[in-house]
Amino acid sequence: KRLMATDKHDAANNEADNSSGGGVVTCAVCLSDLSNDDNDNDNDNDSDGALGSPPRKAHLPCCFRPRSSDAVCLPCMRTIINMTGTHIGRCPLCRSYVQFASGSSSEGEEGAQTAQLQTRLEKAVPHGRCAMCMQTPRIIVRGGICDACDLGVNNRLRYACTQCERIQVIPHPMWRYMETPTSASTVTWACHGECQTYTTWTVWADDVERIPPEDTPESWGRRERWLADVRAERERRRQEEERG
Numbered sequence: 001k002r003l004m005a006t007d008k009h010d011a012a013n014n015e016a017d018n019s020s021g022g023g024v025v026t027c028a029v030c031l032s033d034l035s036n037d038d039n040d041n042d043n044d045n046d047s048d049g050a051l052g053s054p055p056r057k058a059h060l061p062c063c064f065r066p067r068s069s070d071a072v073c074l075p076c077m078r079t080i081i082n083m084t085g086t087h088i089g090r091c092p093l094c095r096s097y098v099q100f101a102s103g104s105s106s107e108g109e110e111g112a113q114t115a116q117l118q119t120r121l122e123k124a125v126p127h128g129r130c131a132m133c134m135q136t137p138r139i140i141v142r143g144g145i146c147d148a149c150d151l152g153v154n155n156r157l158r159y160a161c162t163q164c165e166r167i168q169v170i171p172h173p174m175w176r177y178m179e180t181p182t183s184a185s186t187v188t189w190a191c192h193g194e195c196q197t198y199t200t201w202t203v204w205a206d207d208v209e210r211i212p213p214e215d216t217p218e219s220w221g222r223r224e225r226w227l228a229d230v231r232a233e234r235e236r237r238r239q240e241e242e243r244g
Contacts, residue, residue, distance in 0.1 A: 025057060028092055029076040029227050030234060061123045062096035074119060079234050080214070086141040086150065088124045090214055092227060097124035097139055097147070133172075148173055151215060158204035159189075166193030167204060174201050179219050181208045 025034045034057040055073040063070070072092055081089035081100065088099045101120040126137035130146035132153075138146035145153070152172035159170050162184050170189050177185040181203060188198035203211070213226040 025071050027055070027057075027071060027073040027076055029072055029080075029230050030055075032073060034071055034073050056119075058121055060091055060093065061098060061121055062091050063094045075234065076230060077121065079230050079237070083214075083230065083233055085154075086147070088139060088141060088147065092223075092230075095218070098122065099124045148176070151212070155210060155212065157207040157210060159201040160204055161191045161193060161195060161199050161201060163199045164191065164194040166191060166195075168192060168201075170201065173215060175203055175211050175216060178203070179217065181211075181216075181220060 026032065027034055033054050035054045055075050057071045058064075058074045058077045060072065060077075070093055076092075077089070077098070078100075080092065081087065081098075083089070088097050090096065091098050098121050101122045124139050126139050128138060128140045129136035130138045130140065130149055131144035132149040133146065135146065138148075141147050141150045143150075149172065152170065155173065156169050156171055157175070158167050159174055160167055168191065172189065174185045174187070174189060175181075177187045179186075182205075184200045184202050186200070188200055191197060191199045213222040213229060216222045
């Protein structure tokens with residue numbers, strides 16, 4: 001009997017899951033060996049590696065498979081979310097937006113809001129209208145604005161119009177719609193120069209390095225740079241804690 005394409009994919013996933021069941025599971029970000037207690041589906045008793053114990057594997061709501069070797073530890077997920085300055089972050093494995101569930105505290109405080117105490121992750125689901133772009137539904141992150149507008153406001157980059165070549169600051173992450181750092185966007189924005197209409201844009205060369213690596217398209221190949229930034233941030237915070 002021939003397997004359909006989807007059956008082959010599922011079989012490959014099952015084989016990968018089973019093959020890693022007795023092996024060492026490592027974090028895709030910090031490369032640490034992880035605690036792999038998959039019987040605790042609530043994921044409430046987290047260990048960040050204190051007293052020599054390995055950090056706990058995060059139960060990712062987007063791509064978690066109990067025995068898979070593709071894993072991320074909870075300390076790295078906390079760092080990823082904290083680095084955004086909001087309550088959401090991207091999964092390093094599939095780039096889905098995730099957040100810590102309200103009240104998922106490792107110490108039992110009801111309604112805990114700090115990522116430092118939270119352990120249970122959930123998908124960040126679009127649920128409201130953005131006060132800036134007025135689009136709906138959107139993932140609202142802070143101040144009533146969506147994740148895209150928040151990124152644009154905090155990363156006000158210069159872009160060049162592909163028609164009149166006017167340089168214009170755009171408060172929106174237009175880089176999300178570019179296949180490479182030098183290609184034109186696949187969506188339009190209003191040109192306030194000669195065009196006076198909606199045109200496509202390229203990132204001004206001097207501003208390319210200001211783009212957050214965690215938010216660039218996969219085709220840009222900046223995933224490893226993002227993960228390196230996360231590792232550096234974790235090390236910085238560890239040193240701060242040691243200094244007291």
